Each structure stands twice: as C-alpha cells, then as structure tokens.
Amino acid sequence: xxxxxxxxxxxxxxxxxxxxxxxxxxxxxxxxxxxxxxxxxxxxxxxxxxxxxxxxxxxxxxxxxxxxxxxxxxxxxxxxxxxxxxxxxxxxxxxxxxxxxxxxxxxxxxxxxxxxxxxxxxxxxxxxxxxxxxxxxxxxxxxxxxxxxxxxxxxxxxxxxxxxxxxxxx
Amino acid sequence: xxxxxxxxxxxxxxxxxxxxxxxxxxxxxxxxxxxxxxxxxxxxxxxxxxxxxxxxxxxxxxxxxxxxxxxxxxxxxxxxxxxxxxxxxxxxxxxxxxxxxxxxxxxxxxxxxx
Numbered sequence: 498x499x500x501x502x503x504x505x506x507x508x509x510x511x512x513x514x515x516x517x518x519x520x521x522x523x524x525x526x527x528x529x530x531x532x533x534x535x536x537x538x539x540x541x542x543x544x545x546x547x548x549x550x551x552x553x554x555x556x557x558x559x560x561x562x563x564x565x566x567x568x569x570x571x572x573x574x575x576x577x578x579x580x581x582x583x584x585x586x587x588x589x590x591x592x593x594x595x596x597x598x599x600x601x602x603x604x605x606x607x608x609x610x611x612x613x614x615x616x617x618x619x620x621x622x623x624x625x626x627x628x629x630x631x632x633x634x635x636x637x638x639x640x641x642x643x644x645x646x647x648x649x650x651x652x653x654x655x656x657x658x659x660x661x662x663x664x665x666x667x
Numbered sequence: 668x669x670x671x672x673x674x675x676x677x678x679x680x681x682x683x684x685x686x687x688x689x690x691x692x693x694x695x696x697x698x699x700x701x702x703x704x705x706x707x708x709x710x711x712x713x714x715x716x717x718x719x720x721x722x723x724x725x726x727x728x729x730x731x732x733x734x735x736x737x738x739x740x741x742x743x744x745x746x747x748x749x750x751x752x753x754x755x756x757x758x759x760x761x762x763x764x765x766x767x768x769x770x771x772x773x774x775x776x777x778x779x780x781x
Contacts (some may be wrong), residue, residue, distance in 0.1 A: 513751045517758050519781060521765050529764055539764035633755055 513635045523596045523622050523629040525541055530599055531590070532621060536562070544571030553590070560588040560601065672739045676720040680704060681712050685721065685735065692725075692734035703766075 519526065529535040540547045541564055551561040556577040565583040566572045575582055592600035599620040606613035616636060623630040676682055679681040680702065687693065695713070699706045713733060718721040723736050 513747060513754060515758055517762065519762060519765055525765055525768055529768070530759060535764070535768070538767065539757070539760040541757075543760075544755065560723065586760060631726050633754065633758065635750075 514632060516632045516633070518625070518628050518629070519628045520627060523624050526622060526631055527596050527599075528630050529594075531593075532663035536560075540570075546575075547586075550585075554593070556590060556593040558590045558593065560590065562586055591617070592619075594656070598622065608633050672719070672721075675715065675721060675739075676743075677723060678712070679710065679717055681721075684709065684712055688722065688733060692732045694730045694732055698733065711720075713741050750781045 518566070529539060531552070531554045533552050536552065537547055540562075543650045544566050544567060546567040548565065548572075549560070549562040551559050551607055551634050553559045561587075563583050566575045586603065587606070588603040590599065591602045592598055593633055601618045601640055603616050603618070604613055605616055618636075619634040621632045621634075623632075668736060676685070683702045684698055693701075695702065695706060695709060698713070699709050701705050702709055713724075717724055717733075718737060721739050723734050724734050725734075
C-alpha cells in the first residue's frame, strides 16, 4: 500500500509546481507576466498566440485577451475538436505584489458542456545574486471535459516540442 | 480513463473517502465516522469509487472491508506528469522571450539615438 499513499494524497488537491532560475533581473520576469508586450511574447501553448485587449496591472485588475490558433497543427486540432480558432479569455490579477508574488485567476468559460469555472496560477519571484528565481504553481482543472480537451489537443504538441528542444522521453 | 478518474475525484465527499482510506482498508462504519455523512451517502459514493476502480472491497465474515487500488492514482500521476511537461514547455517559451527582451534592451542601450 506504500505506493498508493503519496498519489492519494496528491490527487485531490493536485498542483503542479515548476521552478526556473534565469540570469536576468526580476523586473524583466515580472514584465513578462504583467505587460501587454511581455504577456504576448510567450503566453499560450505551442501553436497559439495571444492578443491582449485589456491588462490592468494592479490587484484585482482585469486581463482580457484572445487566444488564437496560429499554426497548421493547432488549427487542425481545434477544428477536430469543434472548437473556434480564437476565443476571448478573461482573467484577474487576484494578487499583485510587484517583483514578489502574482496570482492570476482565469475564467474558463469556453468548455462545451461545462459551467464556467475559475482556475488559478500562482507565481512567486525571488532574487539570488544576479539571478532571478520563479516558482509557478498551477492548479490543474479537475473538470473532465477540459482534461479530455487538453489531453487531445496538447499531447501532440508536446511531442513536437520534445523534438525541438532535444528532450528525451522519460 | 483519465476523464473518469478526474470525474470521480471531482466530488468532495469522494475525496474525503479516499483520504479516509489512505492509511489502509476500513469498514463502512469507520468511513462514515471519518467522513461525517450518513451511511447511505457513504455507501453510494463507495459504490461509485468501486465501479471506477478506485476502491476494492473484500468480505471478512459479516464485514465488508474497503481499500484503495493503486491503478487510477498511477494514471492520475501520469496525467499530471504530462501536464507538468506542458508547463515546462511554456516556460521554455518564457525563457526565450526573456532572452529576446534583454537583447532588445541591450540594442536600445547601444543605440541611444533611436
């Protein structure tokens, strides 16, 4: 039974934590999360781009953008799932402590057959010498429809990324 | 299967039952005590957990003992591993965007006339 306990413990409050360290100023990391140009430069899964329409850089501030399928593979994946190629997405900066901590709450209102629900991403920033550290905590959706969509839509993209970055399959 | 596993655990009472079984097999009365709802509710959720493969049941005389099964948790872990890789890929894009931002800043510094 020993191999069950950690998973059983983790699954109900499942969270994924990804930590990265960059040789950069923490203000540059912060800008990528909290400015229009910064956010547009990286947000979204591979094959998608975003166009930010509203970004209020403060606690409780709104974030509104279009997520747009931007590669043949992403367009084909969205079409195969009967999803539009672009959807308007809303979020809120629930916490906004410059260069320290950010909590971004998204409203997921585009999943067919599912009532709108919220999902949170927490980002903690730190400085160590000339390096900036970022810890991203993502709370995966327990919604089964989203799960299905994400597995269908993104797994194929991951294989491509693995190849591009020379990663090995685990 | 992933879909079913998440659907099963989306219910907070079922998550409490899973937590009650974390340390080993238990009979219904024990689970009722730990979860704090009526036995009929616990039995209904145990049936759902059993049907979806999360829980096994074995008779022991007059008692029925329930325990967790590892398989669906392994599948959830595999799903989470995929999810993590998705985010690691996103943060590679973040790193690339950060590099580009710094290059742009350096270029601006070198060409102050612009």
